[in-house]
Amino acid sequence: DGGITQSPKYLFRKEGQNVTLSCEQNLNHDAMYWYRQDPGQGLRLIYYSQIVNDFQKGDIAEGYSVSREKKESFPLTVTSAQKNPTAFYLCASSILGYNQPQHFGDGTRLSIL
């Protein structure tokens, strides 16, 4: 089955710790995205990538980092510089093109211990 797999489903971070959220897709999509969703709010773009070894900052990139070493994978690291990391993190992918919808993984819920 083609799709987007995010892991883990739940993650807890200690103070001063970096944590990495995994996102893997087997849809052969070139573009991948990371969003953050806070309760009662819409999705805010953290980082996006349209090609391997290239990525762009979104609206709220501070305290986050990404890599795109393989087409299928786009991991997100939440660093200790992100002081309010508690949120629902969503990974999405799409075919390149302005008229292409994005498809989402099941998300990772991150909380502070």
Add this chain to the structure above:
Amino acid sequence: QKEVEQNSGPLSVPEGAIASLNCTYSDRGSQSFFWYRQYSGKSPELIMSIYSNGDKEDGRFTAQLNKASQYVSLLIRDSQPSDSATYLCAVNLISGGYNKLIFGAGTRLAVHP
């Protein structure tokens, strides 16, 4: 001004009625418009896309687009309790040669028996 605006709701409709969800956007250059459904605690699911002025129907769903008024709407006919969810409007934005989706905060729909 927010780039994509939606009424947060909740919009409460009786079972069998038509639910009307509205969205306005600020970028006149936007070409692609999407509606996503998000159940509580789950990730967004694409339900409709529309690119041209007018109506587009898919089953019980109709998307309506008016680019002159910068307005897109979603009608749900014969609403069912299973339609109770938050509906997110997303609009494409081309910035610096990259295509992004901008999401509204969503409208919460409650369909009561």
